[in-house]
Amino acid sequence: MREEIYLDNASTTMAMPSVAEAMRDCMLNDYGNPSSQHSLGEIAAKKLKAAREGIGNALSVNSSEVVFTSGGTEANNLAIFGGAYARKKKGMHCITSTIEHPSVFNAFKRLAKEGWDVSYLPVSSDGFIDLERLSRLLRKDTTLVSIMHVNNEIGSIQPVKEVGKILNGLQNPPLFHVDAVQSFCRYTVNPKEWQAHMVSLSAHKIHASKGVGALFLKKGVKLNSLFSGGAQEAGIRAGTENVPGIVGMVEAVRCLKLKSDWNELNCLRLKRMLFDGLTEAIPEIFLIGPKLEESAYHILSMSLPGVPAEAMQRGLSAWYGVHVGIGAACSSKKKNASHVLDAIGLDPKLARCAIRVSLSQFNTEEQITRSIIAFRECYKRLLR
Ligand SMILES: Cc1ncc(COP(=O)(O)O)c(C=O)c1O
Numbered sequence: 001m002r003e004e005i006y007l008d009n010a011s012t013t014m015a016m017p018s019v020a021e022a023m024r025d026c027m028l029n030d031y032g033n034p035s036s037q038h039s040l041g042e043i044a045a046k047k048l049k050a051a052r053e054g055i056g057n058a059l060s061v062n063s064s065e066v067v068f069t070s071g072g073t074e075a076n077n078l079a080i081f082g083g084a085y086a087r088k089k090k091g092m093h094c095i096t097s098t099i100e101h102p103s104v105f106n107a108f109k110r111l112a113k114e115g116w117d118v119s120y121l122p123v124s125s126d127g128f129i130d131l132e133r134l135s136r137l138l139r140k141d142t143t144l145v146s147i148m149h150v151n152n153e154i155g156s157i158q159p160v161k162e163v164g165k166i167l168n169g170l171q172n173p174p175l176f177h178v179d180a181v182q183s184f185c186r187y188t189v190n191p192k193e194w195q196a197h198m199v200s201l202s203a204h205k206i207h208a209s210k211g212v213g214a215l216f217l218k219k220g221v222k223l224n225s226l227f228s229g230g231a232q233e234a235g236i237r238a239g240t241e242n243v244p245g246i247v248g249m250v251e252a253v254r255c256l257k258l259k260s261d262w263n264e265l266n267c268l269r270l271k272r273m274l275f276d277g278l279t280e281a282i283p284e285i286f287l288i289g290p291k292l293e294e295s296a297y298h299i300l301s302m303s304l305p306g307v308p309a310e311a312m313q314r315g316l317s318a319w320y321g322v323h324v325g326i327g328a329a330c331s332s333k334k335k336n337a338s339h340v341l342d343a344i345g346l347d348p349k350l351a352r353c354a355i356r357v358s359l360s361q362f363n364t365e366e367q368i369t370r371s372i373i374a375f376r377e378c379y380k381r382l383l384r
Contacts, residue, residue: 005367005374008325009205010152010182010299010358016207016255019248023209026244033240035232044243051243054250055214058257059199060190062219067233068241071213072181072202073103074226076146078215078237079177079198080107082223083144084116087175091141093117095174097129098343099156100148104179105339108146121147126290127156127344135166142174149189150182153340153356154289155299157187164195175221181205181213185256186264186298191216203249206256207360212245259361267297267359270368274357275300277372282379286350288341300357303350304375307382312355315382320374325356 006014015023026047032040034048049063056063069075084094096108098120112118119137121129129147138145147163150156160178167173177198180189185206191199198221203212217223217236229238256263275292278285288301295301304312309326316322337351346354357371 002321003367004321004323005363005371006323007357007359007363007367007371008323009360010356011325012204012210013207013360014362015209015248016252018255019208019251022251023244023248026247030243034243035230035240047247048241048243051246051250054253055201058185058189058253059216060192061216064234065191065216065219067215067217067236068246069213069215069237070211070239070242071204072101072179072200073213074237075181075200075202075213075215076101076103076177076179077107078223078226079200079217080104080111080144080146081226082236083175083177083198083221084111085224086222087143090172091139091143091174093119093139093141094144094146095119095121095134095137095142096146097121097123097148097158099123099127099151099153099340100146101152101179101181104146104148117141123156123343125344125346126294127151127154127340128290129158129163131159131162131166134163138166138170138174140172144175144177146177146179148179148182150180150187150296150299151289151340152182152299153338154301154344155182155295156290157183157294157296160194160196164193168195182296182299185253185260186296191218197221203245203252206249206252208248208252209242209245212242212249214249256361263361264297266361267363268293270359270363270365271297271300271357273365274368274371275302277368278302278375281372281376288346288350288354289344298359300359302355302357303346303353304355304379305350305353307379308352309354311382312353312378315378316374319381320370320378322371322374325358326354 032044034045052063181202197218199216204210227238286303341351
């Protein structure tokens with residue numbers, strides 16, 4: 001049987017065995033509702049409390065500042081709509097970048113349709129924001145600024161700490177939200193150091209379950225909740241908590257912390273090996289976004305001119321068992337090229353051939369060697 005090679009970890013990840021085990025145990029044994037007053041409910045509530053402390057510790061924040069959600073999309077929507085609506089009276093101007101994930105980008109588009117004034121901060125051709133331009137966009141009525149940490153398509157890493165510094169230097173600082181879905185457990189995510197009011201996380205990007213995430217919400221910051229319902233999550237997010245998913249998320253955080261240095265070095269080595277090998281095999285290859293060492297260590301975005309990305313993705317997967325991404329997975333069914341590749345001014349011809357490889361701790365040197373051969377053969381077959 002052929003071994004499948006999974007190189008699409010920015011899209012989602014395989015669960016770690018101990019995560020699946022912790023979730024299974026929780027579903028079969030500790031299945032009470034954490035809001036119930038009986039002993040099974042109390043056990044579930046204890047698990048939830050411990051998990052909240054685990055996420056709080058990972059972010060160096062108080063556990064009471066952690067709100068569990070159904071994932072990164074919900075955390076982003078809660079931060080943006082919840083924050084904007086709660087502060088409407090203070091002003092209706094918001095700022096975000098042109099390369100945000102659709103769960104942020106489209107949320108701002110909706111705010112604009114509802115009458116908010118949204119400014120889009122452009123990025124350079126390698127995908128970085130310009131802090132001076134941000135300063136120039138800020139106004140007295142700016143209520144919300146949302147800038148992502150690591151970009152999911154091209155891996156650029158934004159200077160969110162410097163953004164926080166600029167915003168906090170204002171007389172009336174706007175709410176600052178950071179989408180840290182791609183950086184959590186890969187890079188240090190420290191809301192206090194960033195002076196952020198809200199930070200979004202997702203579990204399925206860190207070898208835990210889909211449908212689970214969290215929002216760091218700074219103490220004292222008021223949000224309008226998105227759902228009507230019970231008083232869960234301090235009344236901010238109604239709905240019974242996904243206790244098994246949350247328990248799995250915190251187990252993933254625990255495991256990744258132990259291996260984080262190794263993981264970074266391993267991914268960096270494999271990324272360099274893959275890119276060097278591909279450059280030799282396919283000299284036409286074009287690196288998209290930041291320089292290799294400047295992008296997030298798990299993301300490599302490149303264009304293979306002359307072969308449409310969808311064909312390459314399907315060919316690699318069906319013929320060679322190598323699974324890669326194209327643009328953002330959640331929006332890759334769209335016909336037009338990604339708004340991120342548009343925003344960095346990439347030639348549409350190159351954008352149509354853009355492949356994203358994203359690595360994890362489970363990838364090996366042998367897999368990369370096989371992938372280089374697969375890329376070379378697949379490219380040759382499809383270029384004809
Ligand atoms: C940067 C970023 N933000 C948000 C999300 C959405 O997270 P979720 O899939 O948990 O809704 C993703 C997922 O691709 C992402 O990469």
